[in-house]
Amino acid sequence: MSTTDTTTPQTPEPEGPVPRPVRLIKNEATTEIPVHLLFRDEPEPRPVPLGPAVVGSRAGTGEQPRFRGTGEQPRYRTGEQPRFRRPVPARDRPLAEVDPALVERPARVLPGAAGVAAGACGAVGCVAASWWAGVLPPLVVDALRLPAYAGAGLGPAQWAAYAGAGALGLFGFGGLARGRTGRAWVLGLFGRYRGTVRRTGLLWVNPLLLRRRVDVRLRHWRSEPMPAADGNGVALRVVALVVWRVRDTARATLGVEDHETYLRECVEAAIARIPVETPGAGRGSVEAAGEALTRRVARDAGAIGLEVFSVQPVRVEYAPEVAAAMNRRRIAALDAQQRATVLTSVVDSVEDTVTRLTMRGLVELDDYERKALVKDLTVAFCAGRGEQSP
Incomplete structure (x- = not known):
């Protein structure tokens, strides 16, 4: 009786040496580099799920825990390199920063006719209260052609009428203001900025508001001799002509104590840092120095709402000691x-x-x-x- 061989046939082993895996990177100095070393990150600390922060985590299943309140899954050796935000060079940063919420906005004012009408109503009310109380002089009564009235005397009602009419007249006439071209008012109430008035003509502004007048016209300022230096470090004295104006009245008035002094300091700092050509230099060198000074001062003064158009050295001379x-x-x-x-x-x-x-x-x-x-x-x-x- 023959027995059937049910043994699984064995795969014959290849003869000869076993071939090595193909090298991915090969040159004269490097024979092979493992691929996983090329994209290896620094090990990140593995987050530890705590209590209710873990949703549906399964131990031993290889599934990463999901974190509540985050929109991305944690990365574990994905080969992705961390991204860094490029820092802004120090020379491109403004010299100062003020409150970003402090921006000029128009204030709420009324036409001057409303103030005149309110003041007139208050004056008429005072006259009527005087006639009601019987204290109006007879000459005024005859001039106004009012009916004769004995008067009820100065009682609480008459004093209340006097107070209301007087307050209306004071608010009406006290809030009248004249707006002129090239001038603006910065209004404030109890230390809070309430807006800027750039309108012209007769206006009515709340008399309880504090008014600060600001000149918003184009202005020229000729500086006194300031210390400077040329490209070789020789001491100079420079007189600069600055053309500027106030663009944002809120920042210029409330952002610093005195915007004109701040502008002078900016010009002096720019002249001290930017080399100025010596006397007798070419016209192109002087124009290049003026453009550099203009860019620098405009960037520094723009933080407080000043607009600088030009900073030009009009006189350059050597310092007295040299x-x-x-x-x-x-x-x-x-x-x-x-x-x-x-x-x-x-x-x-x-x-x-x-x-x-x-x-x-x-x-x-x-x-x-x-x-x-x-x-x-x-x-x-x-x-x-x-x-x-x-």
Whole structure:
């Protein structure tokens, strides 16, 4: 009786050496690098779920816990690199920051006719209360053609009428104001900003509000000599002309104690930090320094609502302690430049004279005679230039 072999056939093993896995990165210095090392992050602390913060966590199932109140799942070795926000350079940050909620807004005012009407009503009420109390002079009664009335005397009702009419008249006439072009009022009540009035003409403003007048016209300011330095560190004195105006009255008035003093400090700080060209520099260098000063001051003063259009150095001179030495140095440089110019002119004149004499055949010169002629012409031309230069 034959027995059937039910044994599972074995897979024959390949003969020869086992092939190695294919290398992903290979060059002269590196043979192979594991892929998981290329995207390896620093180990992050694993969050520990606590009590009710865990929803549906299953131990041992490999499912990550979900956290209540967060919109993303925790990342565990996903290969994603952390993202960092690029910091703003210090030179691009404004010099100061004020309250962002302090922004100019229009105040609530009424036309001046409303104040005049209210004041007139108050005056009429006072006259009527006086006639009611019987204290109105007979001349006024005859002038106003009022009916004769004995009067009830000054009682509580009459005093109440006086108070109401007087308050109405005071509020009506006391709130009248005249708005002018180029001027604005910053209104405040108990230390709180209530708005800005830029309207013109006759207006009525609540008399309980504190008014601060601000000039919003285009203004020019010429500074006093301020310390500065050029690119080589030589001390200078610079007078700057600043063109500016108030753009946001709320910030300019309430953001700092004095916006004009703040602007002066900004200009002085900018001149001290930005190199200014020495006297006698080219026009392009002066314009470049003016543009740099304008950008700097406009950025610093913009934080308090000032708009700077131009900051130009109108006078640049050396500081008193170095003025004498730098003037001597400048005169020496100008003298050397003048001498070089004169010498170049003399050499060109001598060369032109000798060349013309030779090419036209007026003289035939050997080397010795040519050198002597060049020497005599050089002395003659230099003497003539020296007599003309003074």
